[in-house]
Amino acid sequence: MAQTDSAPVQARIAQTIARDISAAPSQVSAAIGLLDGGATVPFVARYRKEVTGGLDDTQLRLLSDRLSYLRELEARRETIVNSIREQGKLTDDLARSIAQAESKATLEDIYLPFKPKRRTKAMIARENGLEPLLRAIQEDRASAPETLAEAYVTEAVPSVKDALNGARDILTEELSENADLLGRLRDFMRTEAFITARVVPGKEEAGAKFSDYFDHREKWADIPGHRALAILRAAKEEVVTMEIAPDPETGEVRAIGIVATVLDTSAGRPGDLWLRDVARWAWRVKFSVSLYVDLLGELRQRAHDEAIKVFARNLKDLLLAAPAGPRATLGLDPGIRTGVKAAVVDATGKVLETATLYPFQPKMDLRGAQAKIVEMVKRHGIDLIAIGNGTASRETERMVAETLKLLPQGVRAPTKVVVSEAGASVYSASELAAREFPDLDVSLRGAVSIARRLQDPLAELVKIEPQSIGVGQYQHDVDQRRLSQALEAVVEDAVNAVGVDLNTASAPLLAQVAGLGPALAQAIVAHRDAHGAFPSRRALMEVAGLGPKAFEQCAGFLRIRDGKEPLDASSVHPEAYELARRIVKNCGRDIREIMGQPSVLKGLRAEDFVTETFGLPTVRDIIAELEKPGRDPRPSFKTAQFTDGVEDIKDLKPGMSLEGTVTNVAAFGAFVDIGVHQDGLVHVSQLADRFVKDPHEVVKAGDVVRVRVTEVDVARKRIGLTMRKQSGPEDRAPKGGSAPRGKGKPKAPQPPRADGPENGALGAALRAAMKPR
Template sequence: MAQTTDPATANRVARRIAEDIAATPQQVAAAVDLLDGGATVPFVARYRKEATGGLDDTQLRRLADRLDYLRDLEARRAAILSGIAEQGKLTPDLEAKLKAADSKAVLEDLYLPFRPKRRTRAMIARENGLEPLLQAIRDDRRAEPAALARAFVTEAVPDADAALVGARDILAETLAEDAGLLGRLRDYLNREAVLTATVAKGQEEAGAKYSDYFAHTEPYAKTPGHRALAMLRGAREKILSLDIGPEPEAGLPRVQAMVRAAVPVQGDNAPGDRWLAAAADWTWRVKLSTTMTMDLLGDLRARAQDEAIEVFARNLKALLLAAPAGAKATMGLDPGIRTGVKVAVVDPTGKLLDTATVYPFQPRKDVQGTMAALSHLIAKHGVALIAIGNGTASRETEKLTADLLAGLPAATRPAKVVVSEAGASVYSASEAAAREFPDLDVSLRGAVSIARRLQDPLAELVKIDPKAIGVGQYQHDVDQHRLSRALDGVVEDAVNAVGVDLNTASAPLLAHVSGLGPALAEAVVAHRDTHGAFASRRALKDVPRLGPRAYEQCAGFLRIAGGAEPLDASAVHPEAYGLARRIVKACGRDLRSVMGDAAALSALDPEDFVTEDFGLPTVRDILAELAKPGRDPRPAFVTAKFADGVESITDLKPGMRLEGTVTNVAAFGAFVDIGVHQDGLVHVSQLADRFVKDPHEIVKPGDVVSVRVTEVDVPRKRIGLSMKREQSEGGAGRAAGPGGGRPDRGDGSRRGNGGGKPGGKPGGKPGPKQDSPGALGAALLDALKPR
């Protein structure tokens, strides 16, 4: 992140960001200083509220993104000003316009006439002395342009027609470099343009999944991101041709009039005016329309990518902050048919205790041996939870497990839970897994991951590249650098929001703690392995290369349970321990007895503890933390109960009421696992009995929901679901799902998100302005799968 040293520029940047994030320039400037100084977003959001006026992590993430863009803009502005000044063409008026430009597009428009370029037709026409001809036509509109052109015939300009072509080229280049005209056209088209998609000749059969876009038109400004990305993908695959331009009947005359006005054409039908009008129209068709289309396509792509990245980030956050089942001995089952069910047992801390492979299904069908092996492992290790991966044979494995548990005493009977195995195979083959389990078969590592993610989803999922978890929308069609940065920020915020046990956390988990990173995380683990558990946060200072700045950033997010210092188990930062003890002293009791006593702490007035170093926000945070020390912000653990006898898509019937778990949320609806190896789709129009603009208003990944089956398409493996309370078939969602079974687990994708067409006819009338279920299908659903 390049820093801005010029005070005037820094102030301008701070003001722009303040408008974007609903803050003051002073708040922005303080946050920028902290971030530039090496502070992390979680640290600033949690422990520097006085400095920033309480900016939260969401505002700070947006601040950081905008800061990068605006600093790039300022650097580009400085380069353009310098370049034009070197040409000796920087006038006071132009300088003022360049300094006032508030976007890269406007800045580049102003720079166009001064940008070094290869020889153009207009340059050649000027060299041939034709610029005076254009001026003559403008000056004498009643003269015939052809008559004026004859005076400019030379060896290089063979006739009057050639002279007029050259004059037109000069006019076209002038208009194409007119920043004011470009800005007016762009503003108008941003509001009024239409996006048109047509099928490429001969691609109808190959591009059948894009058939709803073969002859598609919609307002550019209202095109939702998921449809935009579907069409852009179709264009990239050369199935579709896309165009963005004015609406033909009213819009085209409007933009033509705007271009003519820049000439200007006087409109009295004189010969010169007719020629200038024709030249202006030609310029729109040949030059400006192409420029505008490319600009607007770029803006559409950027807008759609922003939406897709936001959807992915929100889904990932919900998944990472899903409820943990807790520190209990857990058996992980990674279902398989021919290759067997992989079994791993871990202790309450996630340490691997035992493994096995059982073969209850064809071709071996060793049900008795499987029952015996699983019973032995449950009894041997005191298993309290059984995590069953939701892949192939998950329902068969769950039924087998239910039969096994029915024969065990109720007092020792473990609870079984079906969990998402998305990304488990990615972790299994990763370098981190190889280091942790060098002698363990890759397939068994997946069972370990499944068991651990039931105990603590956050601690396990941080080991996997977020893009492999499969909760994105068109994740492969967006800027991968921006996507990675956004997802890394989500992981960092989630880890630090929950806090990390310093003495049990893995290096991958510690790497996301504020101020550490992979290298220091490895150093912390190595120190812990060599010297034993950390007795206090202060002992972190003994870790090689972990200096004062890193300690300041990380200490508040690391927890030590049962240590000599009770505050080490809380989110109170060591720098504020003195203040915390002063608060406790006011209660007239010792620290351990006060921690957790919300009633005693609520009787205190926070204002009484404000000092020069610690303001009211920090005092309130400490009081809240003392009232509930080390509180976990994640919800209580719940799980869906799948219906007995409903194990495959053929068991489903319209009208069935089922319970399921939301696995993914996209702009067009939510996918729900109802236990049939195939996620169903609750279209946005079916999420509630009211209009829903954003599905995230209603559900998030991990939610347990009640759904009604509205449609079952067995051949295409599509399931339509509704969360509406009353029967409302008019807006029933078209069923969704892949045209073929489960994707290769090696790509980390979850099942049930492919197939169909990115469009189609709606199943009925949706609510007012509600996007129809027909605007879904393979291009949309396939885009949700990581590759």
């Protein structure tokens, strides 16, 4: 990321980012220096707090994103200045305007008059000598423009009308290149524009899933991202036509008035009237079109940002879900015709046994399947049974529940857990899975993944491309490069927040550790296979290709249990080991006795151990780590207990209280698996007894929650749920928000349809389309 920005440019970038992330310019400059020097975000956030003043990983990620944008902006600013200078048209005022531009859009507005362009109507009019006619009309408003135009009729300009049209073309181009006017109109549109969608006649049936938007009107500034993406998709599929424009009755007149003010047409003379007609023409032919494109781009960007943010937060919650831990697990990948795939893994995740069971149609070998499960539970001491949540999940869960009743006395029944199998099939067919299980059938690899992701979701999910995990809304509609960057950052931050066991981690997990990557991860695994377990962190330096810089970045995030150096099992960085030993020495005890004994460390004052190298934040982190070495930030493992007798949507009745697991969180609410094949929706207004702006304030993916059924629509497979404690008429879940529809009149709010576009990847009916299985 190293750059050679000039000092003024660096200062300008630092000040801009400082405002964006609520920090001081000095903090930003320090962080930029570290990132440009090759440091990673997790390393800077954890081990360079003194340098950055304590910027956290969220601030640093935003800083990194904004840094790229602003450097592109500065490069474009320099290109524009050089281009205008080469044309001999750079003035002090123009240079000042360019220097003060804070966005790419503003820069491009300023550059428009100087930008090389194709031959335009205005150019042709100038070539035909019509610019003096325009100036004459502007200067002599009392004369009729038609009279003035008579003097400009030539062979190239055969009529008065042609002359006036040429003058109009010149003025329209000049107006369209007026940066100040463009900025005012863009601000006006951002405030006043409506986005309108109308169904294309004849597409009602084919586009039924977009029916909420067949006659929809909403303020551009207020429309939430998920609705914008739904309309954009409907327009792309040619189900609806879309318009972004001010109110046709009042807004358009005001927009034309803004254009006219530049021309000062208030006096009402013949020339003023002609100029006002040009303003109207310019708005309808030029500005309304170009601003539609601008606002469409901004809307798409805004919606993409929101969708990516939702996906990233859901992915983080999923990655940091509670691990069941090192317990023998039976993974079941449900299926009907092809059978239920079974895989037993031991506490370390090693595959012990696989099988295919056929308890359902067409073979109906229920007894055989049950006998096999009982046998595997007894033989391997199974602690947990992980059941994938795909097709036949509930049937498989019922079968397992009945099977556990058949266990002989004295054999403890395992705990059964329904596990998200999103991306399991993608992993099963991947090159990584083929290398990991070369002798295992593709279909059985999914069962292994399901078992392992219950033991340690993070360690297993890092093997799958983040997009394939599918916890986003409209993930296939957004900018895939930006989505990939955001999700990769989430994975990296999650892995480094938890830490990685150097001697047991897979190459995909190691690849996410700060400072490493696929090549070094493979080199570490190869060295481990050839020479045995690493005795210490320092031994990493023996790995081919792993130099001092990579060691600095990764060492603190790697753990070695029961090694030569006790601190290797903690998040204390090797560079601070001497400081940690000095802190321990102050307690007068052996380091192994101190670690994990908070009471021994209670009397220490962090201020007493500050040095020139290590400030107060690092000292506090070391003491906290000594109190709970290698602590895992993830929550304790807990499973939802589904209500007996409730197995299908038909079993649900309004008022029922159920326990479920949050499967996904969107801008408009949360989806909860309550054990009936179809996730229910808790609308954002039903998440709590208070106003909730963002559903993530209340729930996250993986949470076990208590919900109450408010509505059941069996035909459309829609389940309305509430988490509110109070009851009454207001308890019925609103259906999708209160956006104005039709001709500005709000309809009764509609909920996101379980099979409709508003759910994106979230509705069960669209799940297969939105996220690979």
